[in-house]
Each structure stands twice: as C-alpha cells, then as structure tokens.
Amino acid sequence: MNPVSTQNIEYFASVGIEIAQSSDKLDKQFNADLFDKHFGDSQVALFPNSTEQISKILSYCNENRIGVVTQGGNSGVAGGAIAHRGEVLLNLRNMNKVRDIDPVVGVLVAESGCILEDLDNHVQQFGYIMPVDLGARKKCMLGGNVSTNAGGLRYLRYGSMHGNVLGIEAVLPDGRILDTLFTLKKDASGYDIKQLFIGAEGTLGVVTAVSISLAPIPKASQVVVLGLSSFSQIQRAFVLARQDLGEIVSAFEFWEKRCNEIVVKFEGYKSPLNNPHEFYVLVETRGSCAHHDEEKMDTFLKTIRKEDLIEESKTFNEPKAVEDVWLFRSQMANAHNKSGCMYVYDFSLPSKYQFDLLIATKSHMTLLNLYGFEGSPVKDITIFGHIGDQNIHLQVIARSFESTVEQALEPWIYEWVGSHNGSVAAEHGLGAHKGKFLKYSKSPTVISTMKSIKQLLDPHGIMNPGKHVSCA
Amino acid sequence: MNPVSTQNIEYFASVGIEIAQSSDKLDKQFNADLFDKHFGDSQVALFPNSTEQISKILSYCNENRIGVVTQGGNSGVAGGAIAHRGEVLLNLRNMNKVRDIDPVVGVLVAESGCILEDLDNHVQQFGYIMPVDLGARKKCMLGGNVSTNAGGLRYLRYGSMHGNVLGIEAVLPDGRILDTLFTLKKDASGYDIKQLFIGAEGTLGVVTAVSISLAPIPKASQVVVLGLSSFSQIQRAFVLARQDLGEIVSAFEFWEKRCNEIVVKFEGYKSPLNNPHEFYVLVETRGSCAHHDEEKMDTFLKTIRKEDLIEESKTFNEPKAVEDVWLFRSQMANAHNKSGCMYVYDFSLPSKYQFDLLIATKSHMTLLNLYGFEGSPVKDITIFGHIGDQNIHLQVIARSFESTVEQALEPWIYEWVGSHNGSVAAEHGLGAHKGKFLKYSKSPTVISTMKSIKQLLDPHGIMNPGKHVSCA
Numbered sequence: 001m002n003p004v005s006t007q008n009i010e011y012f013a014s015v016g017i018e019i020a021q022s023s024d025k026l027d028k029q030f031n032a033d034l035f036d037k038h039f040g041d042s043q044v045a046l047f048p049n050s051t052e053q054i055s056k057i058l059s060y061c062n063e064n065r066i067g068v069v070t071q072g073g074n075s076g077v078a079g080g081a082i083a084h085r086g087e088v089l090l091n092l093r094n095m096n097k098v099r100d101i102d103p104v105v106g107v108l109v110a111e112s113g114c115i116l117e118d119l120d121n122h123v124q125q126f127g128y129i130m131p132v133d134l135g136a137r138k139k140c141m142l143g144g145n146v147s148t149n150a151g152g153l154r155y156l157r158y159g160s161m162h163g164n165v166l167g168i169e170a171v172l173p174d175g176r177i178l179d180t181l182f183t184l185k186k187d188a189s190g191y192d193i194k195q196l197f198i199g200a201e202g203t204l205g206v207v208t209a210v211s212i213s214l215a216p217i218p219k220a221s222q223v224v225v226l227g228l229s230s231f232s233q234i235q236r237a238f239v240l241a242r243q244d245l246g247e248i249v250s251a252f253e254f255w256e257k258r259c260n261e262i263v264v265k266f267e268g269y270k271s272p273l274n275n276p277h278e279f280y281v282l283v284e285t286r287g288s289c290a291h292h293d294e295e296k297m298d299t300f301l302k303t304i305r306k307e308d309l310i311e312e313s314k315t316f317n318e319p320k321a322v323e324d325v326w327l328f329r330s331q332m333a334n335a336h337n338k339s340g341c342m343y344v345y346d347f348s349l350p351s352k353y354q355f356d357l358l359i360a361t362k363s364h365m366t367l368l369n370l371y372g373f374e375g376s377p378v379k380d381i382t383i384f385g386h387i388g389d390q391n392i393h394l395q396v397i398a399r400s401f402e403s404t405v406e407q408a409l410e411p412w413i414y415e416w417v418g419s420h421n422g423s424v425a426a427e428h429g430l431g432a433h434k435g436k437f438l439k440y441s442k443s444p445t446v447i448s449t450m451k452s453i454k455q456l457l458d459p460h461g462i463m464n465p466g467k468h469v470s471c472a
Numbered sequence: 473m474n475p476v477s478t479q480n481i482e483y484f485a486s487v488g489i490e491i492a493q494s495s496d497k498l499d500k501q502f503n504a505d506l507f508d509k510h511f512g513d514s515q516v517a518l519f520p521n522s523t524e525q526i527s528k529i530l531s532y533c534n535e536n537r538i539g540v541v542t543q544g545g546n547s548g549v550a551g552g553a554i555a556h557r558g559e560v561l562l563n564l565r566n567m568n569k570v571r572d573i574d575p576v577v578g579v580l581v582a583e584s585g586c587i588l589e590d591l592d593n594h595v596q597q598f599g600y601i602m603p604v605d606l607g608a609r610k611k612c613m614l615g616g617n618v619s620t621n622a623g624g625l626r627y628l629r630y631g632s633m634h635g636n637v638l639g640i641e642a643v644l645p646d647g648r649i650l651d652t653l654f655t656l657k658k659d660a661s662g663y664d665i666k667q668l669f670i671g672a673e674g675t676l677g678v679v680t681a682v683s684i685s686l687a688p689i690p691k692a693s694q695v696v697v698l699g700l701s702s703f704s705q706i707q708r709a710f711v712l713a714r715q716d717l718g719e720i721v722s723a724f725e726f727w728e729k730r731c732n733e734i735v736v737k738f739e740g741y742k743s744p745l746n747n748p749h750e751f752y753v754l755v756e757t758r759g760s761c762a763h764h765d766e767e768k769m770d771t772f773l774k775t776i777r778k779e780d781l782i783e784e785s786k787t788f789n790e791p792k793a794v795e796d797v798w799l800f801r802s803q804m805a806n807a808h809n810k811s812g813c814m815y816v817y818d819f820s821l822p823s824k825y826q827f828d829l830l831i832a833t834k835s836h837m838t839l840l841n842l843y844g845f846e847g848s849p850v851k852d853i854t855i856f857g858h859i860g861d862q863n864i865h866l867q868v869i870a871r872s873f874e875s876t877v878e879q880a881l882e883p884w885i886y887e888w889v890g891s892h893n894g895s896v897a898a899e900h901g902l903g904a905h906k907g908k909f910l911k912y913s914k915s916p917t918v919i920s921t922m923k924s925i926k927q928l929l930d931p932h933g934i935m936n937p938g939k940h941v942s943c944a
Contacts, residue, residue, distance in 0.1 A: 104711060104823065105862065149660040160657070162664060163635020176917045182895065184820040185632070186863045188621040188671050189897040189910055190941050191922045192634060195667035199660050216714060239576060242688060246760025247719045288718025292764040348656040351576065390577065391658045423654065425661040438661055445648045449929075450663045456928050457921075469662050 001067040001465055004044050004088050008066060015056050018047040018094065029074065030089055031082065034136065035337045035344065038079025038432055042069070045089040051169060051177060051208045054090070058206065058462075059175025061088065067465045070202035072112060072144030075136035077333075077344060078431025080148065080201040080467055087465065092143055095208060100183075101126060106214040107166060107183045112143020112207050128214035131158035135330035143207045149199030151427030153330065156388035157250035157286060158215050161198050167211040168194045170204075173458045181211045196453060201429050202464045204457045218250075218286035220293045223322045224301070227277030227312035231355040234279055237309050238387050241283055244300035248287035253329055255280050255384035256358075259336075262382070266338040269328050273312050281387070282329055332384055333393065340379050340397035343409060347392055349422040354392050358383045360416060361394065361409075368408045377405055391426040414440040435471035447472050473539040473937055476516050476560050480538060487528050490519040490566065501546065502561055503554065506608065507809045507816065510551025510904055514541070517561040523641060523649060523680045529562065530678065530934075531647025539937045542674035544584060544616030547608035549805075549816060550903025552620065552673040552939055559937065564615055567680060572655075573598060578686040579638065579655045584615020584679050600686035603630035607802035615679045621671030623899030625802065628860035629722035629758060630687050633670050639683040640666045642676075645930045653683045668925060673901050674936045676929045690722075690758035692765045695794045696773070699749030699784035703827040706751055709781050710859050713755055716772035720765055723756035725801055727856035728830075731808075734854070738810040741800050745784050753859070754801055804856055805865065812851050812869035815881060819864055821894040826864050830855045832888060833866065833881075840880045849877055863898040886912040907943035919944050 012019055021044045025031055031040040048054045061068050067087035074081050074091075083089050095113035102108075103126040110119060117137040120130045132145055134152040144150075146168065149161050158164065167182035180194045197207050228234055234254050241249050257278050264271050273280065283300075287293040297315075304310050316322045336342050349357060362381050365371035371378040378398050385392035394413075398405045414424045418440030425434050438447055450469045454461075461470065484491055493516045497503055503512040520526045533540050539559030546553050546563075555561050567585035574580075575598040582591060589609040592602045604617055606624040616622075618640065621633050630636065639654035652666045669679050700706055706726050713721050729750050736743050745752065755772075759765040769787075776782050788794045808814050821829060834853050837843035843850040850870050857864035866885075870877045886896045890912030897906050910919055922941045926933075933942065 102822075104707075149664070151658045151660070155658065159631060159635045162667065163631045172917070172921075178917050178921060179915050180918055183893070184822065184862045184895060184898075186623045186627065186820045186858075186861050186898040187895040188623070188899050188901045189895050189906070189913060190671070190902060190919070190944070191668050191676075191925055192621070192671055193918060193921050193925075195634065196663050199662070199664055204663075216718070219718070235576075244760075246688070246691070247758075248760075288716075288720075289764070289768065292761070292767070295764070296761065348658045350574075350656065386658075389658050390656050421655070423656060423659040423661050426656075426658040427660050429660045430662060434661070441661060443651050445644070445650050446652055446665060447662070449644075449650060449665050452928055453663055453665075453925070456924055472662070 001085065001087065001462065002065050003086055004066060008064065009044060011060060012046055012057065015053065017053055017057065020045040030071065030091065033079050033082055034075045034077050035342060037077065038082045040082035040084050041086060042083035042089045043086065045091050047091050047094045049094040051171060054171045054206050054208055055175045055177055057090065058171050058173055061462050062173045062175065062460055065460055065462065067462055069464050070206050072141035073115065073136065073139040075139040076144065076148060076429065076431060078429045079433060080429050080431035081144070082432065084432060085466060090206060092141060098122060099209060102183060106216065107211060108214055109181060109183065109209060109211045110142055111209045112141060114142045116140050116142065116145060123214055124217055127217050129217050131164045131213065131215045132161065135333065142210050146198055146207055146210050147201050148429040149427070151389065151391060153251055155386065156252060162195060164213045165194065165198060165210060166213055168197055168207050169209040170197055170207045172205045173460065173463055178205065181209060183211050185213065199429065201431065201468045203454060203468045203470065204463060219288045220290035221284065221286050221322065222293060222297055223316040223325050224283045224297065225272040225314050225325060226281040226283065226310045227273045227275060228279045228281060228310055229277065231279060233309045234281055234387060235351055236307070237281060237304050240303050241300055244303055245285055245296050248285040248293055248296060249283065250286040251282060251284035252388035253282040254387050255332060256382060258380060258382045259332055259384045262339050263328055263332055263335040266335040267331050272325050272328055273314055275312055277311055282325065336382065336395045336397060340399060341401045343396040343398065343406065345394040345413060346426050346428040347394065347417050347422050347424065348390055348426040349392060349417060349420060351390055353420040357394060357416065361396070361413065364412060365408060370405060370408055377402065411437055411440070417441065430468045432467050435468050438469065438472040473557065473559065473934065474537050475558050476538060480536065481516060483532060484518055484529065487525065489525055489529065492517040492519070502543065502563065505551050505554055506547045506549050507814060509549065510554045512554035512556050513558060514555035514561045515558070517563050519563050519566045521566040523643060526562070526643045526678050526680055527647045527649055530643050530645055533560065533934050534645050534647065534932055537932055537934065539934055541936050542678050544613035545587065545608065545611040547611040548616065548620060548901065548903060550900045551905060552901050552903035552936070553616070554904065556904060557938060562678060564613060570594060571681060574655060578688065579683060580686055581653060581655060581681060581683045582614055583681045584613060586614045588612050588614065588617060595686055596689055599689050601689050603636045603685065603687045604633065607805065614682050618670055618679055618682050619673050620901045623861060623863060625723055627858065628724060634667060636685045637666065637670060637682060638685055640669055640679050641681040642669055642679045644677045645932065645935055650677065653681060655683050657685065671901065673903065673940045675926060675940045675942065676935060691760045692762035693756065693758045693794065694765060694769055695788040695797050696755045696769065697744040697786050697797060698753040698755065698782045699745050699747060700751045700753060700782055701749065703751060705781045706753055706859060707823055708779065709753060709776050712775050713772055716775055717757055717768050720757040720759035720768060721755065722758040723754060724860035725754040726859050727752050727804060728854060730852060730854045731804055731856045734811050735800055735804055735807040738807040739803050744797050744800055745786055747784055749783055754797065808854065808867045808869060812871060813873045815868040815870065815878065817866040817885060818898050818900040819866065819889050819894050819896065820862055820898040821864060821889060821892060823862055825892040826855070829866060829888065833868070833885065836884060837880060842877060842880055849874065883909055883912070889913065902940045904939050907940050910941065910944040
C-alpha cells in the first residue's frame, strides 16, 4: 500500500469530504480501541457524509493503492477498526440518518453511523426495540454491529445478525454501490450477498446503510439474579428455564465469584445479591403479558428450589433496579480492564467444556509459574458469559503487559478451543490479531474459500489490510 | 458441457456408486418437478451414499466437464432440480443419516437426504421440532430445504434458514470438502461462507450435511380460523394479533374465497368455516402454557370482534381437527394445480401492494382478452399466502398451457413486482426459469457480484448449468 500523501488529501478535500489530520498522529479516540490494547498511528481521518462520497474515496484509494480502515464507534476490542499501517481512516460518524421506518411491520433502514442506543430510543416510539444490544450501546454504531456480526445481550431471544439484517448498502473497493437494501423478510432470489458483509470487519467494502428487522417492545420484563454453588447447577437451571419460561426467556447470563468482586471493587457497584456465591446467574424474561410472565417465573423459581439448585434469588422489578443489575452485568469487561492488564478472549464452546477451559487455563499458567502465588505475573483468570448462547468471555489479568504471559497463552488457548469444537471468535471478531489463529477452528478449505472471496471483491487488498482473514 | 458417456458411467460404477439409467429417459419421479411443469430428459441418476463418493463424482465431472444437477426430494416447483440438458442427476436419497443431536441445546446434524417429516418426528422424542415446515414435508429433504432457502409455515415464529442453519458440509465442484458443520450459535471468525449455499439451488456445490438449530416442542398450540370481508381487515387483524398474542403467534396465513372453493372442490375437503367469506385467515399460536395462550387468544378475539373485523371465527383444539385445518391450508397449491394448468408465482411484497397485485393482474389479463368471460383462456386468478411474512402466492389457472397466456404474464408480472419493491422469488427459488427476471428486483452490481461468486466457486460451470443466476 502507498502512504497517504498531501496530494491525496487535496483530492479528498476537493470533493468536499471533511478531514481531520495531524502531523504526528490523530487523537486517541481514533487511534485506540475500547480497552486501549490496540493502538494505531493514523494521521488522516475522513468523515464522509454520503454513500457517493464514500464511493469516490474508495475508487480513488483503489486506483492509488491506499489502504482504508473503516471505523464506526470504535468500540471494538480486537483492533479491527484501528489503522496500524498508516492507512486512511474512514470514520462513519457523519453517516447518521434514519432513512426509513415501517411502523406496521417493524423494519428500520438506517445509515451505518447511527449509534445503537440512539436507534433503540428512536424505534421505541413506534413500539419496537433493536434486535441487538451491547454493553457499548452508547458508542457503537449500526454499521459496526453488522460488520462485526455483533452478538450481545439479546441474542438468545432475537437471534443473529444473519437472521435479522434484511439488506445492506455497501460500497465495493472499486467504488461501485452494492444496493441490497431489501425491507421484506423472505427472499430466495439468488445468493444472499449481504451475508458476506456481516462479520467482514470492513475487509470487503464499506457498509453504508442497513435494513434491519425490529423486535416488538416487550410489554413486560422481569429480571431475577440467582446465587449458585456449582457450574453444573447453572447448566441444569438453564435447561429448566427453557422448559418453564419457554418463549419469554430473553437472557441467561452468568459470572463467577471473582467477577462479582471485580465489578464491586473497580466500578463501585453494589453486588446484586446479599451473600457471596461461587456463581451468579441473571435471568431475564420479556413477554407480552405481565401476569403470565410472573406466573411462569414463579413456576421456574419453585422448580429450581425444589431441585435445590440455588442458594439465593432476588427479583428486580423497578425499572431503575433492573437497569442497575444490567449495568452491573454489562460493565463486567470494563471492570476487569480497570483491574489490571487484560488479555480478553471470546469463545464459543459446548457447555460441557466451558468451565474446563477456566480450570485448564489456570493449571496451564500455574505450571508455567505465571499464576497462583503471591505476586505472580497473572493476578486473575475469570470467566463470565452468555450461557444461553454458549458464548463465554475469559479474562487473564496480568500485572503488566509482557510477552511471557502472552506467549504462554497463545496459541495454546486457541488450540485448546479448536480441539474442543469451539470458535476462536464468538462475537468480538478476528480484528488485527486473531486471523492467524483461525486455523484452530476453521478447516484449510474454509480458510482458502474465505481468502478467494477477499481476493475476488478486493483484488488490490486496500480494505483493512493485514486484518481478519488476510492474516490467516 | 459434455454428454454422459458409457465410459463415464463405468467410472461411476467402478467407485461403487449406485446408478439408475435408461436408454430413453428416467422415470418421471426424477425428471418432473412437483407440479409437472418442468420436465427433464436425464438418462443417468447417481445415488451416492457418502460425502467421499460425492467428492469423487464432482472432481471427475469437473475434470470431464459433465454437468451435474443435484436433487433432493424433487418437490420444488421452479424446475431447479431437473436436468434439462442431459446432465447427470445426483440424487441424495441415500445420504439419510442423522449424524448427531445435542438434546440439551437442541442442535441437529443430519445428512442432506433426510426427509423433513422424518427429521421432525425424530427430534420430537428429544423435545424439539424442526424450525421449518412445508406442505411438501413428506417428500422434501433437508439439503433441498437449505439449498432453496425454504420459508414455509413456521417462518413467522422461527425465522429464516440464514438464522437457523449453524453450519453445512458441502462438496465444491473440484471435489474439495468444505466442512463448516459448526454446532454452536455464535461465530464471528471470518466470512460466513455457508450462507452462500443457503439458496444457491445446487449451483455452487453439493450440500451434503447440515447443522441446524432446533425449536423446543411447543407445550400448547391452538388454531383459529377467521372469516373476513376485506383485505384491509386482514392487515388490521395482523397488527392486533401481534399486539395481543405477542411472542406466541406462530402463523398468520390467509386465502381468498376462490381458493377456499378450489380446495373444497379439488381436494374434497370440508371448508373450515360454516359460511362463505371473501377472505379467510388461519391464526396459530405455539406457547409453553395452555391457559396463558388461551387467555391471550380470547383477548385477541374480543379485540377483533370489538373492532368489527370478522364475520365468523372457529377455534380448533383437537389434534385431528388442527391437522385437518393445516391440511386444508397446505394443500392449496396442489388443489389449484388439479384445477387446471397452473402458472404459479411466489413473491415478497409490501402488505399495501399485495391485494393490488391481484387486481392489477386481473385487469391486465382482462384487457388482453384472456380473462373474465365465459370460456376465457384463463379460468382463475387467485392469491393466498403468509401475511406475517409478506409473502404471497399468486396462481393463474389456464385451460391449457399456451404461449399467449405466458407471454401476457411475463415479464409484465415480474416488472410489476420489482417496481413495487418486491422480490421475484420469495421462497420457491429461481430454478430454471426465474434467473432472467432477477433484474427486476436486484441491481446490476448485485447480479454481477453473484455471477462472480458463481465463477469463483464453479469456474467450469458444471453445477446445475443454465439455472438460477447463470441465466441472469
């Protein structure tokens, strides 16, 4: 790739694009990711305000072999939206219009730069909510949600981006506009091209607008937090929740004792339960009739008490209390990040192996003399996550970022996950770092097919170079 | 493509593949589609029993430039699984093993030749149902369901194949096995390659096995049939159903008076309501608690009576009665097919245009002097469909198949749908006929991207030649 020259910047200015530049490097908001783990050195950010401007930028960069890193809310944690090689940053914050909403059927068409929480608030006045919710809701943008195939907190109930996104508008690297902004649910007319852009992390083009199916605003919602003493009890409780709560269970999240302590200590929040427990579970329901939902929750609580699965339970009804509990849960990663130098992993794993991963990691690091004693380089190894989606987050908190810790963890941990039929990236994406570990959960034929598609759509490799599948 | 020679057949036999051949052409079960509209002339069908055998067949055909048409239950209606040019038929009926089921999480891994109804029965013993159901359930196979991106009767509740399929195993045209049989829900590790095969109708390779997320078996189900006098009342009733029935509404189907008469006359079934109505709606709920669901349905029925939306309603509770009502609904296309020579169209359309399509088609055919008088070439023009999915089926029943009728209908009807923001193929696929009409609902950039992907994965064009996007 060619570096960005003064002449290039003059061109961008001449076609009316807002530009930020610095002789050194741009502000941290553009050059660091959410957990300050990945840093870039970009000196030029472009803020286009239309699909046509993006088309001009890409066709120009394609002709001139200039690398382009697309950035939304820059709330990723895998360095996927950071320019590491002096590429041009394409920041979509000015592409923030709601283009259309169908209030009868519940379909939103909005530009990629719309902030998730703003969209959620906007669609609520029509009786809907967004089908996706993340801890980063105040910062993350719709285009990034699609491009990272965001999972998050509502996945159990509303499913994946692959099911909810009805269409996208994207600009291909050569500047052509790919318009698949379909607003209807069923379409069997040819290959579903938009699916390739869901999770592509800006390596195939720039997603400029999205058409997405909304979920009706739930008339009733309740949250219960449980205290349990073993991981197998969590799994049993989940099976029973699906039986007793049926179609209304919308979240089934867990965290362990140490996670609870870390949030209390580093965020200053109050523990949701009165007593300490080995494990905590947050169960949420969202339904259309409050008294039906309460009756179902009562049945569930009776069932798990009868099976002696829980030590404590607490029901949260007041909106403020519910919000506080969710804040406690969703600030968990941030709290860990404040507690030390965090290596964060995000895996899909069959339930039966999830706790084993924690045990195996602790043993592995102990054997290498990096964990488990007073003043050891690694202070904490914890897991929490979305039991309902078989998606867990593992944190290794070191006293400082040092290569011995990282080398002990990787590739060992990816290999462990691959050999237990998991995914090395469940919902955080591959970003700058994980492409080279893809081989632990994807076969050579799958990886080579991915690479062929990258080559087909971005033959000069200008889109997010060196990231994602390019480094596989 | 080269014709299939004796030498080729000797090769297939030498690697142990079951073969059916005929000097003239094979039996109609292999050479005609469900409605006997598309006929093929294939003389050779192969019945492989393993992925390895399919790999051998494809790499051999790829080297020898022999066209391959993959066939599942052959219950399609768009001619997509028929060999029109003397290709080899690859029939998957021997690939019918259930490979794995996770009874805790509800994930099935099964081969493509498993019949949908058999799978539904099989998973019920573990407390699950398949997330897809079609009128052709006794015949259609899992691989075909995926390859046609089947929609059907449970779509409103359980969503699309794009959301439910977790992974596939496919053989690429060059014989390489693409294994993405992932069994977990969340994966953000690279492009979601399997999505391309969902709806590819056998043009990119052969889907040999599928990993699919199951739905819990509903503890309670109820069906109500409504009689209404206008299409706008149906739409209003749908909005109210979503409000009052919330998360338990699982189907909202409609048909018009003439459809009801045709099923009564040609299938010999009894009308589900006592009196004739301009429109009929079938509302189904599936929930986890019978008395909650009945209470919600009561509320819904009170609401629509209060708004004076319905003329009659009838509730069906007994399993046999429910089955009969669904049979009435699901045999609608067959009944039309028995009533004359059927041109069948399958569109997605915004609700506000759905009835207009019927009116416009009737006017158009009347103006051309083909419909609307005693003995006119076209006897009936009807619509029915899935209101909840904005997917309608339009039937034009002629006295005989003749070019004047077809020429009057096409491309006029596809153009009408395209100009009203619809899809020319909602759930029946493009098959042999509709690729050339793709331009009415997909932009040139989208079509050329589809074609590039076809060229990338099947450079010699051996997979289902002349179908789907190849004829776009």
